[in-house]
Amino acid sequence: MTQPNQNQSAVARIGIVTVSDRASRGEYEDLGGPAIDAYLKEILTSPWTPITRVIPDEREAIEATLRQLCEVERCCLVVTTGGTGPSARDVTPEATEAVCDRMMPGFGELMRKVSLEKVPTAILSRQTAGLLGDSLIINLPGKPKAIAECLDAVFPAVPYCIDLMHGPRLETDPERLAAFRPKSK
Ligand SMILES: Nc1ncnc2c1ncn2[C@@H]1O[C@H](COP(=O)(O)OP(=O)(O)OP(=O)(O)O)[C@@H](O)[C@H]1O
Numbered sequence: 001m002t003q004p005n006q007n008q009s010a011v012a013r014i015g016i017v018t019v020s021d022r023a024s025r026g027e028y029e030d031l032g033g034p035a036i037d038a039y040l041k042e043i044l045t046s047p048w049t050p051i052t053r054v055i056p057d058e059r060e061a062i063e064a065t066l067r068q069l070c071e072v073e074r075c076c077l078v079v080t081t082g083g084t085g086p087s088a089r090d091v092t093p094e095a096t097e098a099v100c101d102r103m104m105p106g107f108g109e110l111m112r113k114v115s116l117e118k119v120p121t122a123i124l125s126r127q128t129a130g131l132l133g134d135s136l137i138i139n140l141p142g143k144p145k146a147i148a149e150c151l152d153a154v155f156p157a158v159p160y161c162i163d164l165m166h167g168p169r170l171e172t173d174p175e176r177l178a179a180f181r182p183k184s185k
């Protein structure tokens, strides 16, 4: 049994993982990880710190990175970008499912739904989400422009999900993206 990843007043630790053969080899500049970082900086008003990784499309490396960020680095949230498509080397969803205790299928369903309003090939993403211990892992497609499109749809529910796992309290700028917390009785 692992310890809770952080208490509610702790500074949130958030993992940002770019899964890309070419970005990891330095063949192109990674724009995905920085786009996730910029997105979170824009919407989060509570303190948080990013822990970033850029890795190739290798299932073992993805699984090891996700485990390390959740179990060792104690991230309450890990966001990945890339490797969700149908190409043979796209294995981020398989790696995510392999490490997670329970899946959160609504995240992938909603992200595909909103993405389909932007691009017909959104259906090609097998992006998913799940829980590893008390950490939430969310997959995003590799295209940097997909990052805000997908996170705008699902992020309103993320702070409450982290609350339910006794993680740090995430606050957002309501002008940019209002977190939804159901009222208690
Ligand atoms: N981290 C990234 N930074 C910048 N652009 C990216 C990144 N990841 C993907 N892209 C862009 O989106 C396209 C589709 O992404 P995809 O994840 O399918 O890459 P890929 O063709 O499998 O190659 P690779 O794994 O080497 O990034 C890429 O060809 C690239 O133009």
Ligand SMILES: Nc1nc2c(c(=O)[nH]1)N[C@H]1C(S)=C(S)[C@@H](COP(=O)(O)O)O[C@H]1N2
Residues within 6 Å of the ligand: 081, 082, 083, 084, 085, 086, 090, 114, 115, 118, 119, 121, 122, 123, 124, 125, 126, 140, 141, 142, 143, 145, 146, 147, 149, 150
């Ligand atoms: N919002 C959004 N979702 C998107 C896209 C996009 O441009 N915007 N690209 C799609 C395409 S073209 C592919 S192939 C799949 C998988 O991308 P990945 O392998 O880079 O993760 O994501 C899809 N989802």
